[in-house]
Amino acid sequence: MSHALTPLLAPRSIALIGASSNAGRIGGMPLDLLQRFGYAGKVFPINPKYTEIFGNRCYPDVEALPEVPDLVVLAIAAGDVVAMLERCHARGIGAAIVYAAGFAEAGADGAALQRTLEAFVQRSGMAVAGPNCMGFANLNLHAYTAFASIFVNVPPQTVPGRVSILTQSGNVCSAVFGLVRRRGVPVSHFINTGNEATLEYAQYLEYLAQDPQTDCVLGYVEQLRDGARFIDAALAFAAQGKPLVIYKAGETEKGSEAVQSHTSALAGDLAIYRAGFDQLNVIRGQDFAHMADLGYLSGFRQRQGGKRVAIVTMSGAVGAILADKFTLTGLEVPTLPADLQALLRAGVPDYGMVSNPVDVTGNIVNAPDFVRTVFEALARCDGIDTVVVAAPGYLLDRMAEPLLEVCAQYPRLFVALDTGEAQCRQRLAAAGVPVFDDLARCTQALAPFCVWLSRQQATARWAAMRQRPQDHAAADALPARLNEFDTKQLLASHGVPALTGIVARDADAAAAAAAQIGYPVVLKILSADIAHKTEAGGVRLALADEAALRAAAAGILASAQAYDASARIDGLLVQPMATGGVAELIAGVTRDPVFGAALTVGLGGVLTEIYRDVAHRLLPVDAAMAREMLESLKAWPLLDGFRGRPLADVDAACAAIAALAAAVTALGEQVLEAEINPLQVRARGQGADALDALVLVKPRPQPASAPAGQSHPQEETA
Known part of the structure; x- marks a missing residue:
């Protein structure tokens, strides 16, 4: 695979500056690992103190190397790094890993040092990983550039790796790697990105998306520096059916600062991260063990599974617990069709449940042929995506043969939960049946994995929408x-x-306008400088006659002046008093610093900001996606005829929301924020209207020819 990061992640030869003969030191550990695991490429230790290290000739300096290596690893102090990189670049080396800490994470002096490093890379074009980086490992090539002892403390890897670990922390990378290997999952790449001074997270994802030896990535992220690039990389994973699992650090909302729209207050950083991950079909990891289990499940991604789960158990209690846990984690446990229940009842005693969960009871040991009937019926059922079989070890062993036969014949995803010590675990896993021995870990990992399977088409559809010119x-x-x-x-x-x-x-003009419209009317202050008219006392509702309107006009103008004496007033806005609404919505677009334009939808009014019952999507968004957003709200029943309320014109609301999203998409980066608040939704068939709206435009640069002190309209923000 040809890629700019290939010398870093799949080097054919490695030099290490600051080499040590001590396997316990940073400069010695990678050399020991390269020898221990049989790296086939050339290794060039560099240190004038030695002539040989771990069987490799040691060179006094980079200039003495007999050839130009693919990669150089710097195990030297931070203050010496840039000068050494200059020498490596002069020698023709194109890629480097910098271990040293003491850069941007170390105060003003370190930040200045990192800027020097960044300037060198900009000038030279060298690919530099880190700094403050533990190093990498390509386990399929036995290319170890990491100073991590974890590699010798886990079960040896005897099959080619298929899961890659990509973290913004070296210690997290080691912790996840250890759990993944103890889970029996073979690893391809071990990557921690360090400070990401010149190579950032999404660039590594791009490499792994096209790496034929990476079927899944387990990631840890504190901050994404290039959201647009991350979106493209995540969609590349989705297009190839590769699970991307990311544990995002920071589970508290930082909130918005100095917002001008209600939408900004509702669209917190973490909320957009979560919405973006869901939309990109990125699985959100909950902890390191959870990530390891998802890495294990990724090996079964070719099976046909999804959110609708059938549970087969020998215990009614276990079935009930599983049903609860799956439902609470977002999966469905649907009632089986009547004809299927009748078939199951033929072999299940009256005291065993057949509707789902299916409690075949302990009598199943007396009817081995019926076991195959159960599994085959569930494998063929169109209303089921995934089948979970929970059984004590000895019973799972008795059911193994029919389970293996059915899985060989049907692509349905079957999952085994062994509550004992079954002997068939390896055979089941080899045949495409993942096996868990812990109920909680089974449900916690299987739920997001099944959601990932079910969301693939929606992600592909959104990716296609993004490609439209x-x-x-x-x-x-x-x-x-x-x-x-x-x-x-x-x-x-x-x-x-x-x-x-x-x-x-x-x-006077307002009175004439009201006469033309017909009372009652709404009167508002008209000013681009007053974003929140209600707070400024700039709105009067249900004005019934001219006297009320004139009094309101005087009050509005006085309130606006008191609220902001510098605000430019464009006049007054007279509009009909809207009636007949079933509900009011807020729909707004903000610019997230990571993911770009994001849409927020919720019920209008102050309760939205209190309860934060909102849904988010990255743009573009169409009417179908807008409906999904509305249906995800806890307040959705208010639009859907709750307790006799009129059905809202949801189609009209969705069309209006999609039109807002399309407007911002068409207008591009020039629009900072756009909001409809409220969007009044009337009864079904009667439409929806934006009663108030706000668009904030990016400030434009002042023309260079403008005389000093002269203001220009294009400098002003809305």
Whole structure:
């Protein structure tokens, strides 16, 4: 595989500067591992103190090397790194790993040192991993550049690796590796990225996505530095059916700072990470053991499984526990069809359940032929995706043959939960049946794995949506500031239904507009500088006559002046008093610093911010995805006729939400935020309208020719 990272991750020859003959030291451990595990490439230790280390000739300096190695590993102090890299570059070496700490993580001096390193890489084009990096291991090539003792403390690997570990921490990489190997999963790559001064996480993912020896990645992330690149890499994993499992550190919301829209307050960093991972079909790891179990399950990804689970057990209690746990983790335990229940009842005593879970009872030992009937019936059932068989070891051994026969004939995913010490475990696993010996770990790992299997088509569909060409020409015509009337007109031009109203210069014009519209009306302050009109006292509802309207106009203008004396007032906005709504929604798009444009949808009003009952998606979003978002809300029943309420026009709401998303996608990076709040949804068939809307535009640079002190409209933010 040809890739810029190949010399780092699959080197044909390795030099180590700062080499040591002590296998317990940083400069000696990799050399010991290379010899111990039989690396076939050339090894060049470099240290003027030695002539030979671990059977390899040792050279006094990089200039003395007899040939140019693929990779150089620097086990030297931070202050010496850049000068040594300069020498390596002059020697023609194209890739390096820097162990040393003391860079960006070490205060101002370290940050300055890292900037020097970054400048060197920019100038030289050298591929440099780290700094503050433990090093790597390609276990299939026995290429060890990591100073980690874990490799000699786990069961030896006797088959080719297929799972790669990619972390932003060396210690986490070692911990996950140890658990994965003890789970019996063969590892391909051991990678920890360190400070990511010049090579960041998504670049390694790109390599592993096309690596034929990587079927799954187990990752640990503290922060993604290139969200767009990560999205592309994650979609490459999804396209190839490779599970990407990531444990994201930081389980607390940092919240938004200085927000201008309600959407920003609702779209916290962690919430967008979670939504992005779900949309990209990235499995979120919960802990290291969980990741190891998911790495194990990834070996069975070719089986046809999904969220609808059938449970076969010899114990009603175990069946009930499994049903609870699967349901609580997002899977379904559907009632089996009547004809299938009748077939099962023919061999299950009356006191055994057949609806799902299926409690075949201990009598199953007396009817071995019926075991095959049960498994085959479930394998052929269209309403089932995954079958979990829970049994004590000796009973699982008795059921092994029919289970193996059915799995050989049908691609359905069967999973065995051995509550004893079955002798058939290895045979089952080799035949495509994963085996667990712990109920909690089984359910915790199987649930996200089955969700991953079921989400593959949706992820492929979204990936195709992202590939559609976009014309951003309309963004060039965006004014620097948009008041509500301008915003509604802009969104309406992209298909968002909106009550635009009539702009009035003063109270007299407002009275004329109200007479034209017909009372009752709504009166609002019109200013691009006042994002939250209600807080500014800039909104009056249900004005019934001209006297009320004129009083409201005076009050609104006074309140706006008191709220922000510097705000530019464009006038007043008069619009009909909207009635007949079944529900009010908020729909807004913000720019996440990692993932880019993200849509947030929830019920409108202050309760949304209190309960945070919202759904998030990365753009683009269409009407079908908007419906999924609404249906995921806890408040969804309020739109779906809860306790006799009218059914809301969900189709119209979804079309409006999709139009908002399409508008932001079309307008591109020029739009910082866009929001409809509220989106009034009327009864089914009666449509939906944006009653208020906000668009914030990116500030534009001041023309160089502008006289000093002169202000320009294009400098202003909306």
